[in-house]
Amino acid sequence: MTEEDRKTWQAVQDEVRRCISQRIWKPGELIPHEAELAQQFGCARATVNRALRGLAEAGLLDRRRKAGTRVTLNPVRRAEFSIPVIREEIEGKGQRYDYKIFLREMRVPPPDVQARLQLSGGISILYLQTLYTADNLPYAFETRWINSNAVPDVLSADFRSLSPNEWLVREVPFDGGDFTVSALTATEKEAGVLGCSQGASLLALDRTTQHDGQIITSVRLAFHPGYRMHTRL
Amino acid sequence: MTEEDRKTWQAVQDEVRRCISQRIWKPGELIPHEAELAQQFGCARATVNRALRGLAEAGLLDRRRKAGTRVTLNPVRRAEFSIPVIREEIEGKGQRYDYKIFLREMRVPPPDVQARLQLSGGISILYLQTLYTADNLPYAFETRWINSNAVPDVLSADFRSLSPNEWLVREVPFDGGDFTVSALTATEKEAGVLGCSQGASLLALDRTTQHDGQIITSVRLAFHPGYRMHTRL
DNA sequence: CATGAAATTATGTATGCACATAATAGACAT
DNA sequence: ATGTCTATTATGTGCATACATAATTTCATG
Known part of the structure; x- marks a missing residue:
């Protein structure tokens, strides 16, 4: 050489x-x-x-x-996805981003969410349902639990100009979490909101976010049918 | 300080x-x-x-x-998944890995696959359908196109002890590709093979692999219902 | 022969120095 | 004001050197 x-x-x-x-x-x-x-x-x-x-x-x-x-004998092939920030994703495609909050109330989470948030039973926290739209077409349906004991400010937050997601990104630092991708079958509720038929296959992202040992939020995004996550290797 | x-x-x-x-x-x-x-x-x-x-x-x-x-103002959150090597994934859970090749023939790929493989029309290449099982239960169904012009050796490969995937990993170097995650609705074929109901929601991974400018293979993995991809952030 | 201590070796990290490069800020002229 | 050149500055990279650390190999010893 x-x-x-x-x-x-x-x-x-x-x-x-x-x-x-x-x-x-x-x-x-x-x-x-x-x-x-x-x-x-x-x-x-x-x-x-x-x-x-x-x-x-x-x-x-x-x-x-x-x-x-x-x-390396069997190189572990890793795929890196950038987690979508919905507003940027939609505006990046030149479409008009908007969202609508369907529900915003204090509620006692079901056991699985309680476990994910490491909460003891009977405590009610903030629950939100939000629909994101692109050019007025349904894009993704978000159901979110926010540990309002850890983030009391969230109770007085105004989500009219800033979605819950962006509010949290801006106001609450975070240092960890986890992320799951799965396929789900649209329930009647999801079908209605997303404008697809009940039973349609939707890509779902479940995510928890934590800071300083506490779990801040647990969120599920159900995307409209046909949504894809893509990356180069 | x-x-x-x-x-x-x-x-x-x-x-x-x-x-x-x-x-x-x-x-x-x-x-x-x-x-x-x-x-x-x-x-x-x-x-x-x-x-x-x-x-x-x-x-x-x-x-x-x-x-x-x-x-960083809006840290782009990235999620890194290790792309499953099915045998390792199954054996890692302590289950018995096996697979069965349903179909192995030369075939002219449909237009979308032709495009993905950058092939001109009318050329027939190797097409394979494989079912992976864990403890004899259906785990994932793989449909794979291999550019047998770029990899002529594949035609004489014996896939009895080494799955097509592992054969390729071992024999053909690669230097790029792309990777898509989506949700699909099980067709009759997929439902039959995976033992789920037709119309079930399945997580699908589509992947192409290239080497030295040529696209070597294009593969879709449809996982059994309930399959999840998970990672920590 | 087995066992464990010691020498060997390749990578990992740290330092001080030098210079390259990109981008800003300021000076200057039009 | 507006544009252009120049100086300044923070990061980027490279080198020589030194020592740290982990793991293997060698070898002495029971």
Whole structure:
């Protein structure tokens, strides 16, 4: 190989990526160690380290001290989706975004939601049902529980110009949560609101959001039929 | 602040993360520049850079030369899923993995698949239908098109001990593709194979895989009802 | 031969320095 | 005011060096 022109870490990364994808270095195989690559590429070891670290994070390489670096045998393929911020998603398509709050009341959540929010029984919290529309067509139906004990300000929030989702994003910091994608069969309620037939297949996103140990909100978004989540690998 | 004990980049990152999540540094706000933080934390600027770079990649910080670093206003929340390798997924739950190939023939793909595979019309390629089972219960139904012109070896592959998916992962390198999640309504065929009622809602993953400019395969996985994709944020 | 201590080795992290690059801010001229 | 050039500044990258850490290999010892 003996390259002569000095390489930036990006160039090194590209070459290494090429060696992997063309199977010059085969899955499971040990690749030259950093010092050697540094010499081949005519750069410092730190530069090679920078390049390889990135590939390891991406799951293409397995690195272990002393053992060396090898091409991942069965690369865990990961897909990264950006979680939709509905207003941006709709406006990004050049459509008119709007929403309508159907329901807003204090209510004792059912047991499964209680568990998700780590609440003890009998406590009533804020419950909201919101329909998002794109060009006045139903886009997604949101059912949301907000732990109003953890976020008392929410009770006096005005959701007329800012949806509950955006209000929370703006007012409440968060540091964790979880996220589930599933397919659900439209109930009568969902069918009516989304303007589809009862029994239609809808993509559903369930999400909880937490901050400082407390679970702030639990939300389900049921999208109109035909909605897709897409990403490149 | 004036910390006295020297910090590793991870410790710096944790502290910065804390400042963000506790809104000591508010969304949109400019944070101290690297040199200043380095002094505060008692470490080199490179160490601070390492810490902040990671947070920027994670989407918590926006960094621009000269302009400085600020807390992301509307952090694009990203969810990362590991794409299921069905055998591992099933065996990981302690269940018995198996699969059965229903169909394996050369066939001219319909127009939409032709487009996805960037094929010109009239060319027939390999088409496969496979059912994956967990403890003998239907788990997912796979319909797959393989560009057998790009991968001629596939025609002589023996799929008895290795599923088409795993055969491809092992034999054909890849460097890109795309990935779509949607909800579908079970057709009569899918219902029959998966043992659910026709019209049931199923989670579907559509995926294409490419290598060196060519599209290698296009596959749809329809999961049994109740299947979920889950991740932590 | 088994066992565990010690040498070896590849990656991981930290530092100080230098220079590159992008973007702003300010000076200046039209 | 408006546009253009220039200086300034924060981040981005690279290098040489040093030491830390984890894991393997070697080797002495019972």
